Amino acid sequence: DTGVSQDPRHKITKRGQNVTFRCDPISEHNRLYWYRQTLGQGPEFLTYFQNEAQLEKSRLLSDRFSAERPKGSFSTLEIQRTEQGDSAMYLCASGRRETNEKLFFGSGTQLSVL
Amino acid sequence: DQQVKQNSPSLSVQEGRISILNCDYTNSMFDYFLWYKKYPAEGPTFLISISSIKDKNEDGRFTVFLNKSAKHLSLHIVPSQPGDSAVYFCAAVVSNDYKLSFGAGTTVTVRA
Numbered sequence: 651d652t653g654v655s656q657d658p659r660h661k662i663t664k665r666g667q668n669v670t671f672r673c674d675p676i677s678e679h680n681r682l683y684w685y686r687q688t689l690g691q692g693p694e695f696l697t698y699f700q701n702e703a704q705l706e707k708s709r710l711l712s713d714r715f716s717a718e719r720p721k722g723s724f725s726t727l728e729i730q731r732t733e734q735g736d737s738a739m740y741l742c743a744s745g746r747r748e749t750n751e752k753l754f755f756g757s758g759t760q761l762s763v764l
Numbered sequence: 765d766q767q768v769k770q771n772s773p774s775l776s777v778q779e780g781r782i783s784i785l786n787c788d789y790t791n792s793m794f795d796y797f798l799w800y801k802k803y804p805a806e807g808p809t810f811l812i813s814i815s816s817i818k819d820k821n822e823d824g825r826f827t828v829f830l831n832k833s834a835k836h837l838s839l840h841i842v843p844s845q846p847g848d849s850a851v852y853f854c855a856a857v858v859s860n861d862y863k864l865s866f867g868a869g870t871t872v873t874v875r876a
Contacts, residue, residue, distance in 0.1 A: 692866030
């Protein structure tokens with residue numbers, strides 16, 4: 651069981667730079683989610699894929715954020731022109747349609763924007 | 765709009781005693797509830813869940829109670845062990861939806 655893996659684990663960037671994160675879900679999972687967590691808060695939903703289709707984006711996700719899941723396998727989350735307010739833990743999760751509610755999370759990518 | 769609330773940010777309990785974590789929700793459409801546990805530098809891991817058709821679900825040392833009329837659920841850990849020290853998140857979902865809504869978490873510290 652390889653679990654959900656995320657890369658990188660940590661990212662430090664300067665304000666205005668672009669960053670990209672990668673998520674590899676559990677192979678048989680057709681649903682993939684991105685969540686964001688800030689200190690003292692629970693994970694907040696950002697976006698959701700079923701296979702390769704992005705079915706929903708949260709209002710939290712500004713135009714600077716874009717996510718893809720080509721071929722319904724791994725996913726990438728890109729943040730353009732990063733701002734200090736983007737500093738957070740970005741969590742990827744995957745699940746199966748049959749067990750919709752039970753999500754499996756990766757260890758996250760901790761982003762620090764200086 | 766915070767639909768799931770955990771009003772106690774922290775809880776300290778002695779090893780061997782019971783830990784009780786509370787969670788309230790506002791959305792009456794929620795019909796499935798979950799607890800996740802998170803260690804530092806790791807993602808949340810699923811702990812236990814309950815459907816709205818039940819009022820109790822038990823798994824080993826962990827029991828979740830649901831009071832639909834009060835829109836309240838709780839997680840009981842008996843007996844508490846040092847390895848239980850972690851952040852616990854309450855989450856809720858509408859079954860035909862796909863988005864979990866999380867509370868802010870409760871940090872549990874189990875004292876030896």
